[in-house]
Amino acid sequence: MNELCKSIGGYLVELDSLDEQNFVTRFVKAHRQYSALTGANDVEREGTFVYYNSKKPMPALKWRYGNPNNWRNKEHCVQILSTGVNDIHCRRYAQYICEIRV
Secondary structure (H helix, E strand, C coil): CHHHHHHCCCEECCCCCHHHHHHHHHHHHHCCCCEEEEEEECCCCCCCCEECCCCCECCCCCECCCCCCCHHHCCCEEEEECCEEEEECHHHCCCECEECCC
């Protein structure tokens, strides 16, 4: 997904604060989506979430209850839901948001 975002001059969305998380949550709901993939992952080191593009650590965000849980030791990407962010399997996802600097 990040490669698709790069092809249009962007990258998977990076949630830099709780305010941005709330904004993106409202955006997802307004477009009648259940969730969307972000650019955060813990592929390199379990439990340490960083962004694909900037390599910055993901800040303290509101996680969905019981998460991150790395279910079956296979959840290394982060999606945004109306109830918070959630770790998911990286290849399981279709909806995503590209961030493009203007």
